[in-house]
Amino acid sequence: MSDLDLKEPVARQAQPDAAGAPVAPVSPVDAEALGVGKSFGETPIFSDVSFRLARGEAVALVGANGTGKSTLLRCLMGLIPVTSGSVRLLRQDVAAARTAELRALRARIGLVSQRHNLVPRLSVLSNVVQGLLGRHPGPRHWSHVVAPGASRDAAMAALRKVGLEEFALRRADRLSGGQSQRVAIARAIVGGPELLFADEPCASLDPAAGEDVMELFFRLVRDEAVTVVFTSHNIDHALKYGDRVLGLAHGRLQLDATAASLAASDLRGLYD
Amino acid sequence: MTDFAAPARLERPSAIAFLGYAAGIVIIVWCFAGAGFSLEKMATAPPRFADFIDRAFPPNLEPDTLVRLGWKMVETLQIALAGAVLGVILSVPIALLAARGLIAAPWISQVIRTILGFIRAVPDIAWALVFVVAVGLGPFAGMLAIMVDTIGFCGRFFADDMEAADKGPAESLTATGARKTDVVVCATIPAATPAFISTSLYALEKAVRSSTILGLVGAGGIGIELKVGFDLFDYPTAMTVILMIAVVVIGIEYLSGWARTKIIGDER
Secondary structure: OOOOOOOOOOOOOOOOOOOOOOOOOOEEEEEEEEEEEEEEEOEEEEEEEEEEEEOOOEEEEEEEEOOHHHHHHHHHHHHOOOOEEEEEEEEOOOOOOOHHHHHHHOOOOOEEOOOOOOOOOEHHHHHHHHHHHHOOOOHOOOOOOOHHHHHHHHHHHHHOOOHHHHHHEOOOOOOHHHEEEEHHHHHHOOOOOOOEEOOOOOOOOOOHHHHHHHHHHHHHHHHHOOEEEOHHHOHHHHHHHHEEEEEOOOEEEEEOOOHHHHHHHHHHHHHH | OOOOOOOOOOOOOOOOHHHHHHHHHHHHHHHHHHOOHHHHHHHHHHHHHHHHHHHHHHOOHHHHHHHHHHHHHHHHHHHHHHHHHHHHHHHHHHHHHHHHHHHHHOHHHHHHHHHHHHHHOOHHHHHHHHHHHHHHHHHHHHHHHHHHHHHHEEEEEEHHHHHHHOOHHHHHHOOOOOOOOHHHHHHHHHHHHHHHHHHHHHHHHHHHHHHOHHHOOOOOOOOHHHHHHHHOOOOOHHHHHHHHHHHHHHHHHHHHHHHHHHHOOOOO
């Protein structure tokens, strides 16, 4: 942290100790990164990233463009392999998990991407039903038309939570950006995930729609006490919605502090 | 203002590039020679062409002939549509195996792509000859030829379309724990659907064009009428066939363009 003008955190929850091993938080740990590094070929993105996420925590991951925030999220979910270190999600080692185990693990996790990533030609309801494919693989969850009643009800309940139940049969590519992102949130929460990742969930939205989406997202995850990791370029969002802020800069985790202990000016050093 | 001079308008080619251009020109001239290109023949052709036009017009519009040719044209369209539809349907699973990084191991994709390349390398009229030998004279041989030709075309392009499809929805479904098959069916194929439709309609246009000449080798359709017309120097009837083919092919192209716009709008 020496090269950044960052305020010393007042109450760290999972700062690694002198030996590099993260100090155990009081609550159960839902996610743990230990010495995680990632390179693409000869190009290092980040290295030696360690942290632990306690149950129900909302963690903001901030940093300038190209510091590897999205890459770190992908590594955490096992969508791309880490180059070094290890990741444990919900008490399971991601790298050691076999294909079926990884699928079962992911079924307990949700992802909201920067670009909502809905299937454009399908209905909103089918997109949300497909969020259950991890728990219920096979043709019955390919479309709401053939989905079991319970799954359709669960999808409608998720749509109701994001205020879009009346759009259930509309094609996904006929929605506004804000509506699409709300459907993506419904798809992420329909299976009742224990852990949610959100990669700049409002980056592609105008400020008002972005604020609406963030308010909705965090109201839902706090109601359900879901553990959340989200990346953001918006310092205000990081401090407002995160319990804790992790900062990536110069290929390292340069900041790990509670949001309450930080001011916006403390984070600006990450973008220098 | 800066002191920099404007760069040269054209870069001087390197010695290797210059040799490459020269070799290209030599090859093109060599190809013209091999193709029997003759300015003398080009100069004498217009009068002969005018003579053919003179003997072919007016086209044969006798009701009996029009009815006979009309039914042959219907048969031609039946061959084209049946062959193209079967070919497109069979192309989907084949393309799934041919697409790199989707569901099949890389070596399987490579083998399938090589087979598809072989299918495309053989002209449709040659496939028609093969199927005439295999199943006998008639439209069924033509339909099989169109089907195989469509598989070679659509199998390759469907695979390319799926490889190029937006990976975002597939990643989001993978993140839910969905199986590969579910991801392909729910995200990859829908993402590639506009391109599939566009490719399929083009395959149908291609099938209609191909089916009009398969009759030359006995594989059904109106092509046999064209051959008989020329063999018997019945140029008015041959001209009627040519005009019918032109009208139908242009009509199918318009219909296909209209369907493309209606179904997929501006997407590709």
